Amino acid sequence: METITLNISGMTCDGCVSKVVQALEAVDGVSLVQVSLEQGKAFVTYDGRTTNPEDLFAAVDDAGFDAGY
Numbered sequence: 677m678e679t680i681t682l683n684i685s686g687m688t689c690d691g692c693v694s695k696v697v698q699a700l701e702a703v704d705g706v707s708l709v710q711v712s713l714e715q716g717k718a719f720v721t722y723d724g725r726t727t728n729p730e731d732l733f734a735a736v737d738d739a740g741f742d743a744g745y
């Protein structure tokens with residue numbers, strides 16, 4: 677398992693947090709997601725054989741937010 681911290685811009689309320697959590701949990705290979713609204717960050721544990729940071733960024737972007745390192 678790998679862990680990564682994503683920097684996410686555009687989250688302004690707990691509903692946004694829920695959207696980001698759902699988007700990340702829907703990615704194959706993701707096993708744990710924690711999102712901090714205050715920090716604008718997501719902490720994700722995933723199987724590096726199944727997914728990768730670019731997939732995670734893309735999932736967040738598709739949910740309407742902007743994610744990167």
Ligand code: 9UX
Nearest residue numbers: 688689690691692695
């Ligand atoms: Mo809150 Mo976010 O009302 O996509 S859910 S601003």
